[in-house]
Amino acid sequence: MKAAPHCAPYHPRMLKTAESRERWLFWLLAVLVLGAGLGLRDPWPADEPRFALVARQMVESGQWLFPMRGDELYADKPPLFMWLQAAALALVGNLRIAFLLPSLLASLGTLWLVRDLGARLYERRAGTHAGWALLFTVAFTFQARRAQIDPLLVFWTTLSAYGLLRHLLRGPDLPMWWLGWFAAGMGVITKGVGVVALLVLIPAAFAIARGWQGIGPMGWRRPATWLGPLVLLLPVALWVGPMLWTVAHSQDPALHAYADDILLRQTAKRYADPWHHRQPAWYFVEVMLTQWIPAWLAVPFLWRDWRDALRAKDARLLVLLGGVVAILLFFSLSAGKREVYILPALPLFCLALGPWLPQVVERVAARRLAFALAALLSAVLGIAGAMVAFGHPSFEQRLDDIRGFAGSGDALGWALLAIGAWGGAMLLFFGLRRGVAALLGTFAGLWLIAGLAMQPLLNDASSARGLMRRAGATIGDDAELGFVAWKEQNLLMADRAVRTFGFKRDAALQLRDALDWQRAAPATRWLMVEANALAPCIDRSVSVDLGISNRRDWWLVPARAVRCAPGEALTPPASAPEEDGT
Known part of the structure; x- marks a missing residue:
């Protein structure tokens, strides 16, 4: 395996100071980028109002076991995410803050896990670079800023992989092994596919069987190892047990239908025979190419290092990349696909990049590519903003006709112009020699302006307020x-x-x-x-x-x-659209 180049020797105190500054900068930017706009908007469709409504009804009614949407039971998702939103609402008393807190805290937790695991598997710089890559990957940042289930799911799947890999690659460590299985169980009561992190055991088993370097046996002959699957069932039982007991002692057909729906139709049946979001087999390749930027842009510069590491039988890289491939295949085999489904693979992908990113960002070609991407993004947003603010009043009218953004077009245009101008300032400040920093700075400005300016402007129309x-x-x-x-x-x-x-x-x-x-x-x-x-x-x-x-x-x-007589047929001329846009 080609090792990452080492920096020139520093005095220990200087090195410690540099590491401390990097940590402070990373976490400051993480909180700003992921939390910008907290408290400045209401839940937006399609999913955010649904979960927030269920959570608010839990707090108001005191009934938390069976989620309610209005006067109907809500059986599409397990309740953990809504429980956390309800707990946050009960704690802070402000729905605008509470509905986003679980996603924000979960995403910050995911970043910490990636940085720590990268440092443990390789060395500190690998963890820090993996964390930076994850923070500014569009798919992660976009979802972390929304109140959907997936950021919480990604936290549990990353925690599950964290525990399993610390046992397999830096163990034996049975408490970490059990933690991995417990986190998978928490993932199940967050979203039925929470067990996908366990797919890393497939490449791990291959590496063990082939005698790859750096991986220990799973230890299935030890009774304590078998506690792992049992630990997975613990959080599931804490939810399913009381729910099924209540259903069994109830004559309400709605409760029985809820149990059937949440345990069967929304899990196995939804995977095997999905009724919506049907996409072709290659759909997730498109998602990675368009939403996993800029992280995947490093691959052309380090694929040879990956090849050399795999030829050297480095089990660390095999398990990380094998986990990514296994998750992609798992979701690709189902006809129902959404871009968020493969989000649990993204932290593993960034961890696989981490050891070689320090040398990638030093390459002239990589710096130029990052600089060009920042320039393109700034130019596109700046031109779009100018068109909205100055050139095309018909475009604003179209926004109003489609989305109801009355009166927001000019302000939205100025916000886009501000992002373009910020990107231009980053390009001038960092220059071509620090093109990667210019790109990250451009993305940081985009998310900050989106959260602090654009979301409040669009809130009345997007939230239905x-x-x-x-x-x-x-x-x-x-x-x-x-x-x-x-x-x-x-x-x-x-x-x-x-x-x-x-x-x-x-x-x-x-x-x-x-x-x-x-x-x-x-x-x-x-x-x-x-x-x-x-x-x-x-x-x-x-x-x-x-x-x-x-x-x-x-x-x-x-x-x-109303001209309708009692008993008159009330069939509307057309059906309503199935889903909201945001």
């Missing part, structure tokens, strides 16, 4: 409101208690029950209905068009607009 403010002002403080064909962000942002009639139910059935509810108090009850769910017997000329939010047109229906 503006929509629900208009709805509340239209119907008045004393009116009651019911939802038909609603989305989670509507209920989350409502300024009053709202009556719902199911979420997954057919829109016609929701509308039928909603009209019966409205007839009981027609003077004070309004319905908020998505345009595609409006029946022909509802007079739109008497109803109020609230405008577009999240690509949907929303209407307020007073009782006087």
Whole structure:
């Protein structure tokens, strides 16, 4: 294996000071880049309002075992992420902060694990460079700044790999082995695929069988080793046990349907026979090429080092790269694919890069490539900002028509211009000789401006806060409101208690029950209905068009607009779109 070049000798005190400065800089930038905008926006669709709504209902109702979305059970995901959001909400009392805290803390934890494991497997510089690579990889940074389940899942899968590899490559260390299995169990109650970190055991077993260097036996002949799989079941049992006990002692068919859905349909059936997000077999290659930048750009400069290390039978690299390949294959075998599915492989990929990144960033070609990428990114965003702010008023109108970004176009353009200008300043400050630093500085500015300026500008439209403010002002403080064909962000942002009639139910059935509810108090009850769910017997000329939010047109229906007779068929002319955009 070609070793990473060593720096010229330093006085120990100077070296310690440099390491300390690097740590402070890294963690300062990590908190700023991942946390910029915390508290400045509300949850945005498609997933954020759903989890935040469930978490808020847990806090308000005191019922945490069975997640609820409005008046229906929510069985699409295990509850751990929503429990953490609910705990954060109960602790800080501010939903804008609480809903993002689990993702932020989990992502910072993932960065620490990568830096520490890289240092333990190789040396300190390998860990630090792997951490920098992960922090500024677009896929990681983007997801870490969102309140979705995947950043928490990545933390558990990385912690699982951390424990397993410390036992296999730096052990034996049975407590670390058990930690790896326990973290996999925590991953299961976060998202059903939380066990994917265990796939690193496949290349590890190969390395052990072939006598590769630097890996010890798994020790399956020792009884204590077999505690690992049992430890995995512990967190699963702590959730599934009380849930199944409650279901078994209940006559509520909804609870029985919840157990079947969460344990079977949303796991094995979703993998084997997915009903949405169907993509071709090579989909994840496209994801890596477009979203794993700039990390994968180092591969052309170090693939020969990887080749030499594998030829030298270095088990460390085999297990890391083998884990990446195993995770990619696992998700590629299912027809249902989303870009976030392979995110657990990214920390392993960055760890595999780490030992050779110090010499890569010193290469002239790598510096030029990074400088060129920073220049391209700055130019594209700057030109786009100028077009929005100065040149094309029709573009702003199009944003308003599609997304409801009324009045935000010019400000959005200036924010894009600011990012372009920041990138230009980074290019001038660092220059071609420090092109990698210029690229990282450009990305840092992009995320900071996005969080501190762009997200607040777009929040009213993206979160439905503006929509629900208009709805509340239209119907008045004393009116009651019911939802038909609603989305989670509507209920989350409502300024009053709202009556719902199911979420997954057919829109016609929701509308039928909603009209019966409205007839009981027609003077004070309004319905908020998505345009595609409006029946022909509802007079739109008497109803109020609230405008577009999240690509949907929303209407307020007073009782006087209803021409529907009781029992009349209420099938809308078209079905609503399945998913929100952000």
